[in-house]
Amino acid sequence: MFGSGLLKGLGITLRHALGRPVTELYPFEHKNPPANSRTFIAMHVNEEGAPACRACNTCIVGCPDRVLKLVKDPDDPKRAVEFVVNSGRCTYCGLCVENCPFDALYFTQDYERATRDKGALIYHLIEDGACTHEGEVDRP
């Protein structure tokens, strides 16, 4: 019948209006993104607090976007002095994390990285041989 469809539509929207909105009040309540979401790359640390990276270069070989930079210790080729991530370039494909034979890299759940300074998007995971952030302890 002409017009009943219109009334039905009005009823549906009214039901939505009376129901509870599905909106998440983002800045006031943080809901963690899904566990398998890929946001930012971080590095595990040992029990001693040293970075878990063994400077094997597998992540860099695997990276399709030339995002990572690794500087080895000239004295100890299994130790990284510097590990830089350019998050303004990264596609978060996860190949570095999957490739890492030592499970040194992992994805964080941190997404609040918007910045006015483009340089701040390039961040160090290892600087002068030490982890620059409070990483999770290396998985056994």
Next chain:
Amino acid sequence: MSAAMWIHALLWLVGLLLLIAVVTVMGVWWERKFIGHLQRRRGPLHHGFHGLLQLPADMVKMISKEDIVPDSADPWLFQIGPLMVVVPAIAAMAALMFAPGFGLLDMNHGLFYIFAFQTLLPLGFAVIGWSCASKFTLIGALRAAAQLISYEIPMLLAALGVVVAAGSMRLTDIINAQAGVWYIFKEPLGFAIFGIAVLAEMNRTPFDLPEAESELVAGYQTEYSGMKFGFVQLAEYSVLFTGSYLVSALFLGGWNMPFLPASPLWLLLKIVACMTMTMWFRGTFPRLRVDSLMSLSWKWLLPIALVNIMAVAALALALPGIY
């Protein structure tokens, strides 16, 4: 006119300007809030109490935005455009009666006066769209002109039914004649036609073709930046207010309420309800196609309105006590 009358009129006009500002601010806020809830969103929420400071912020921003005049635009018509929509909107509001004897212009042809100024708006929209010399604005202006003049006739004919029944064009008389039964119950057909036509006259969804955002960028106001856009919004919301007032006054009994004493509060309540209704439509209905929009007016509403007016006139003659 004596000096006292001039002052009285000026005070009223300042009050009406304030009313337009309040209607626009509260109308836009309520529209965004209500449509947000219709879509299970929250609407403006974080600036001020439930987003009440949102609209003042928008206005401050609009006033301080650059006013772009395109090179191809007609410089005079481009500047006059907002005048041609804001002035009729304000002038039409001057004749609204908010309570018995409480209004600026209590004319014996008040209804005609309001219609006269309301129907000047398509001219303003056409001038706005034509002056910008952009394809989007031109199409928007033509659509506005065609749509608004097409729906004007059913609207006038439906309102004529009320005039026949009340025997007067004075708004106070029309509303007082509904102290018993509202005209919506006496002329349901007229109410339906008037509601649809007024909805189209107000450029509201599902008849918002002149500014169809998904087809015509922003329709006739595409080239308007900053406060010029604000003026068009101002005019649209005062037309929305006037249209809701007309529906409430002509068909919903104005300040009358059954079993309760008459009060301007009821009128306000009905106006707000009508405005909310249009927002509800906007949150629900898809936009009409141009050809179905035109055929709805000319092939359906106009013949039905003619039948309606002749039937109402016959009833008014045959049953003088009831009609």
Next chain:
Amino acid sequence: MYADSVLVAALACVTGVLFVLALYGVVALLAPKRPNPLKNATYECGHEPVGVPRAPFRVQYYAIAIVFLIFDVETAFLYPWGLVLRQIGWAGYGEMAIFVAILVVGLVYAWRKGVLRWV
């Protein structure tokens, strides 16, 4: 009384004009103004404007305008008739019925001629 209401209506129009002009003044004071050729070009979704902006449009608009004119004048005739209907009674009703019937014939004619067909 009638002259007064015309004066007040004119005053309302003047108030509206002054209101708009006052806000224009505020805008002129507050808004930055930095025109350049790209900014002042007509907006066409980022492309350079193509063709004539004020393009010719469908003749249908004129046809609708003419039909509108006829019916608008008819409505203007109907209003005074509606006001005095109770005084003129059935005779007036019959006269107006003839008038409306003629116009309905006109509407049907326009309809059959395809004036009301939009596409």
Next chain:
Amino acid sequence: MGVVDDAEQPGFITTTLDKLLRWGRSRSMWPVNAGIACCSLEMMTTGAARYDFDRFGIMFRSSPRQADVMIVPGPITKKMAPIVQRVYNQMAEPRWVIAMGSCAISGGTFVDSYNVLPGAETILPVDIYIPGCPPRPEALLYGCLQLKKLISETSTIGSSRKPMYVPPVLPEEWPLELLGEYDALEAGAVWVQPERDSPPVTPLGDAESAPEDEL
């Protein structure tokens, strides 16, 4: 002319107006409804019910004349670049740009392509960078809140007297009209292959010398 934006130095009236303008402009950022690539899907999601831009008064306008913010959601190809730049130029001032996603920041995964610009800042003055591929809606909301903070912290007094934005590289290879914001550019400058902003890549040869016993 603008009393505040063109002011030579702060006075009492300009400072008061400046506060008002910063308040208004930061709380009413209308992005232009221009989706360039895949990040725009996330942009639409942010406008939809679950994250709801409208809570902060962020409302998409289709016409750039009525918009304040341009969100660049995706890689700018050389074919799209003049269009993006024209839409940006047709926005009324004051206006801001958000580079959303890796492609808009630095060209992302397409940076080596012959027809993709290495980032939106090649042609637009970017204010906020939001990393992600694409950024989550929360990340975009966070970026918009950063922009709100930026607007409300930056004085508008004399903002039109600031030096013009000069893109780091001058693209001459494809037809861009360098007008408006780019007045400061010298004519006849040559298109330079932009420096890739990623840190120098470790040579692949190193990977082969990785200790085999640990692989």
